[in-house]
Amino acid sequence: MRKVLVVEDDAMLAESLQALLKVKGYRVFFAADGQSAIETARREMPEIILLDLLLPVLGGIDVCRILKSEAKTSAIKIIALTALGRMGDVETAFAAGANDYVTKPYDNERLIKKIEKVLADGQQR
Amino acid sequence: MSAFFLFVAGAAAGASICACFLMRRGRLRGRMLSFVAHELNTPITGLNMTVLNFLSGVFGPMPKDQEEWMRMMRGQVQRLNSLVGDLRDFLHLEFHRDLHLRKEEVDLAQLLREALEATRIGVSRDDVPLDVDVPERLPRVSADQERIFRVFLAVLAHARKFRRQGALSLKARAQDGALRVTVGFASMPPAPGQAERSLELFYPVSGNSQVLASVGVGLGLGRAIVEMHGGSMSLSIEADGRTLVEVCLPAK
Numbered sequence: 001m002r003k004v005l006v007v008e009d010d011a012m013l014a015e016s017l018q019a020l021l022k023v024k025g026y027r028v029f030f031a032a033d034g035q036s037a038i039e040t041a042r043r044e045m046p047e048i049i050l051l052d053l054l055l056p057v058l059g060g061i062d063v064c065r066i067l068k069s070e071a072k073t074s075a076i077k078i079i080a081l082t083a084l085g086r087m088g089d090v091e092t093a094f095a096a097g098a099n100d101y102v103t104k105p106y107d108n109e110r111l112i113k114k115i116e117k118v119l120a121d122g123q124q125r
Numbered sequence: 126m127s128a129f130f131l132f133v134a135g136a137a138a139g140a141s142i143c144a145c146f147l148m149r150r151g152r153l154r155g156r157m158l159s160f161v162a163h164e165l166n167t168p169i170t171g172l173n174m175t176v177l178n179f180l181s182g183v184f185g186p187m188p189k190d191q192e193e194w195m196r197m198m199r200g201q202v203q204r205l206n207s208l209v210g211d212l213r214d215f216l217h218l219e220f221h222r223d224l225h226l227r228k229e230e231v232d233l234a235q236l237l238r239e240a241l242e243a244t245r246i247g248v249s250r251d252d253v254p255l256d257v258d259v260p261e262r263l264p265r266v267s268a269d270q271e272r273i274f275r276v277f278l279a280v281l282a283h284a285r286k287f288r289r290q291g292a293l294s295l296k297a298r299a300q301d302g303a304l305r306v307t308v309g310f311a312s313m314p315p316a317p318g319q320a321e322r323s324l325e326l327f328y329p330v331s332g333n334s335q336v337l338a339s340v341g342v343g344l345g346l347g348r349a350i351v352e353m354h355g356g357s358m359s360l361s362i363e364a365d366g367r368t369l370v371e372v373c374l375p376a377k
Contacts, residue, residue: 012175013171019183103271104166105166105206107174
């Protein structure tokens with residue numbers, strides 16, 4: 001079962017994401033702030049992280065930079081979740097090592113397709 | 126004389142300070158509105174995802190009678206999403222002047238079907254006959270999918286709002302290296318000059334005694350977004366009284 005870490009501080013969105021990903025066959029881990037995200041990623045070593053950029057304690061960009069700079073976690077795929085219109089955030093996330101991004105509001109099908117695409121890209125390399 | 130010059134200089138300085146103050150307040154308001162619009166993304170995403178989870182059975186089977194309610198809720202969330210998206214784009218276009226497109230390869234035929242489906246709940250309730258002529262396949266376009274989707278929603282919403290009688294038509298064609306999407310409807314004859322003004326960035330068009338904006342900030346934002354894609358949007362009134370709104374996008 002493929003592991004995914006959801007980093008999202010909005011409870012309803014996080015729960016809905018979790019339910020959707022479980023049905024799609026993923027094993028889901030969860031973090032509600034940046035620091036917990038780093039600890040969970042190091043411990044559980046997910047294949048992919050869905051990372052909200054506006055997080056308490058430690059921002060998503062910093063989380064991305066830290067995980068991509070560590071040998072152990074650098075191969076974990078990261079999809080940045082950002083608000084439409086915040087183009088600067090996307091550029092900063094890519095500079096920090098994010099593999100892709102999805103803009104909020106996103107719908108279920110689009111998100112799942114994006115996850116599959118990013119995971120497939122990783123397998124091809 | 127020197128007192129007069131002093132008065133003029135003082136007035137000019139005062140006006141300049143006032144203008145700076147107002148501009149600063151304007152910028153602050155713009156920033157605050159942008160912040161609110163961006164913050165709304167998260168609850169809308171949460172609502173949308175939860176509703177979709179209910180509809181797709183992620184939370185388990187759902188009674189048929191409740192499914193209809195959930196579909197209506199999905200329509201409302203989509204509408205809310207469009208309004209917030211329009212507000213956000215308007216702010217980026219007008220206040221920050223930094224609206225950037227995120228282009229990708231888009232299947233326009235599919236996007237049109239989705240826009241029609243999103244509009245259809247309301248259309249069927251209003252008992253509006255639809256005359257749809259969209260080929261199964263159209264050449265792909267390089268476009269900002271989410272924004273072009275909203276443009277189509279806005280045009281269809283405009284047609285629904287201003288249609289007086291007869292069918293609402295939707296036609297799509299590939300022609301001369303471009304994709305042309307035309308929405309037609311029989312409407313009340315607009316007051317002189319109003320048809321053209323419908324495509325201004327914000328112009329609340331009047332219908333009967335009501336003042337109606339099409340959706341969000343109107344067709345004007347849609348036109349601005351289409352033009353950013355290198356396309357065009359036009360609105361014309363035919364001799365038989367039908368209004369035609371045409372969106373033209375360059376094919377990939």
